[in-house]
Amino acid sequence: MKPSFDIPENRPAAVFFAAALTLATFSILPISLAGVDMSNNPAEYVRVRSFAGASEASPKPSPSPRTPRGLRAFSAPAALDAPPFASKLAVPASPEIVEAPPEFLSGGADAGNFSFGEAPGEAFANAAFELSELDSVPRLLKAARIKYPPKLYRRGVEGEARLLVEIDEGGRVQVLGVESCTDPLFAEAARAAASEFLYESPTKGGEKVRARFVLPVPFKISELK
DSSP: OOOOOOOOSOHHHHHHHHHHHHHHHHHHHHHHHHTOOGGGSOHHHHHHHHHHHHHHHSOOOOOOOOOOTTOOOOOOOOOOOOOOOOOSSOOOOOOOOOOOOOEEESSOTTOTTOOOBOOOGGGOSSOOBOGGGSSSOOOEEEOOEEEOOHHHHHHTOOEEEEEEEEEOTTSBEEEEEEEEESSHHHHHHHHHHHTTOEEOOOEETTEEOOEEEEEEEEEOSTTTO
């Protein structure tokens, strides 16, 4: 025997109630979606925004200018190091350093045969004995070094200076003048050296006297080499 059910006779009321329930359900759904927190799962949202921002931020590269036909494009040369500052004023060259000319000795301590010349009597104001009037020719005890004039040495010039000198009782030399010279520079060098010469005291009759004579000073480069 099949069970039997009582079917309500008011069916329109049931249909209306079902429709109202469905409408209420769909009305509540948008409100529940609006309350969802997107920060819990922002992956898709961030990806879309980042892509959109990148498209707006980076501009399209401008096309490179084309070189006209027939012309070649050259790259700019690398910057060269600037030369050091140089003054426009001419800097004088440093003076040439020339090796000092050699010095030589005129005579020696044992030069008994030193060449003398007779001095004219009128060349001296004070009376002095001639070499021929002395007991013996005074011997050179101390010779000074004579400096060859640099200018004449570089040019290879040789010559001689003849000095008028007087020896006092102690053998010291006083240059009274220049009798002759081949170049004034030779005379200057000879005078500077002769004033330092020292001779034996000239004697006459065993007594010390003053003597006068001509002192020749030769300058020869060939004898220096």
